Amino acid sequence: MDRPSYYEFFAGGGMARAGLGSGWRCLFANDFDLKKCETYRANWGGEELFPGDVRKVTTTDLPGRADLVWASFPCQDLSLAGAGAGLKGERSGTFWPFFEIVKALRKEGRHPPLLVLENVCGALTSHGGKDFTALCGALAGEGYRFGALVIDAALFVPQSRPRLFIVALHGDFVAPAELTTAEPSPLWHTRALLTAQERLPHALREKWIWWRLAAPAARNTRLADIIDDRPEGVAWHDREETQALLAKMSDLNRAKVEAAKRAGRRMVGTLYRRTRYGADGEKMQRAEARFDDLAGCLRTPAGGSSRQIVLIVEKGRVRSRLISARETARLMGLPEDYQLPRNYNEAYHLTGDGVVAPVARHIAAHILEPLLIALRGFSRAAA
Incomplete structure (x- = not known):
């Protein structure tokens, strides 16, 4: 299979890019935080990077047609520690201008077949589940079917970090049976997720997919392994x-x-x-x-x-x-040669706001890449 391509929104320092790996081609990346954009350039170069507000991005900025859009949109208004503004909040509400881009791509016939939304688990319960319903409704309105997984990074790195991942598939293509399940898994489908899914209107539940995700190998990194006796910068x-x-x-x-x-x-x-x-x-x-x-x-x-x-x-x-900043990077599954900002707070902000790279890799290896192989086979057969 040719290397699949993707657009990365709310890219931060490119941690989803680190997780997807060199087997994928980044066509476009965007983040409004100019400090994070500096780190993105330091690690990945700036050719694909569009720094600035997502509201300023238009489809003319997006080359080609990507196989995937990955969007780790801001969590602050959906977090349990936040003020509870939800998708109407100034930060988490940037989901909507982002999704306007997805809608515009569909009108142009360039919509991605796959879409991943990542956020905190508070997105399941924000405003009594209405925000989660709104996310699902937006996807359904553009022809996507979808399912969600709650993945705790502790399965991959020594950090307790449960996050919600919504994986969406466009059109009527039926995902291979080995990628879906009729019975939710307690490893990936928490009680909060089950409740949120049950709250969805019938029309949205009809669009739901229970994704099957393989359990990872046992984590072989301990917290003690990533802690330095002589840390740099602290x-x-x-x-x-x-x-x-x-x-x-x-x-x-x-x-x-x-x-x-x-x-x-x-x-x-x-x-x-x-x-x-x-x-x-x-x-x-x-x-x-x-x-x-x-x-x-x-x-x-x-x-x-x-x-x-x-x-x-x-x-x-x-x-x-x-x-230390380097220890936080290790907790996010980033390699030792990943370049961090020199300023401690900037480095901590970058890592604390990112997606754990091995989690993105696991989703790609066990859901996204098999789906694309099946989709390409389906397209060739249809042609």
Whole structure:
């Protein structure tokens, strides 16, 4: 098969591109964040890149006809941590101008046969499921059938990062039986996804596909494997800073640290500072740790509490520091030679806002590429 092609919207630093790999051809990429665009150019070159607002993109900017459109559109208004504006929000609402481009491509007969939308799982429940219904309705209105998967990056990298992937197929072509299932899989089809699908109007449920996705091989990378003793760009906290973090812990989280001390070996964990409410309703900052061989989900560093902290417990001693930019890149499945911004916050923002590359590769290998092979065979037979 000739190398399939794609347009990548909301491309960031090109993490979907990293996941799709060299077996795919990028024809066009777009992101409005000029800092991210600098990183995109540093890693991929700028020939296909259109920096700027998606509202300024027209079909004349898109060469040829792509096999796939990948769109990891902004999640902030759909996230449980956001303000709840949903698809009407300033950031997540950019889905609509993006989809106007898809609609315009269809009018020109250049619509992609495959489309992937990626976002946070909050997209399933935002506005009582109405936003998810709106996404599905938009796809159906342009002749797509679709299904969704919830994939936790923890299956591939040592980071807890569940994300929603909607995979859409255009037209009446019937996907090969080995790519679909009549019975949802508990590995990929969560209770929240099942509920969201059940809420869809009958006409949209008629368009639904339960995608079959192979389970990946067991993850062979531990959190400890990606943490450096001498990290670049961040310093270990002094004793007082570490003690201040420990003092913010609840009894449950202190118990986790004590258990790590008793483990008799080097224990690597992570910590987030979170705002919680006390029994009297008063806000307080808590330090919440985990030692389950997974980092917490990377987030964009809007405030100090959004920056993840590494905890090392060894020989009864606790050390702490910010996670380094290179360590966040490893948590996203990016190679060591991936070029990151020099500024720490810019690098953290880039990685915390991206798609985990091995997840994109798994979807491509087990759904997108087999679909394209079947589609091309169907087209040749029809001709």
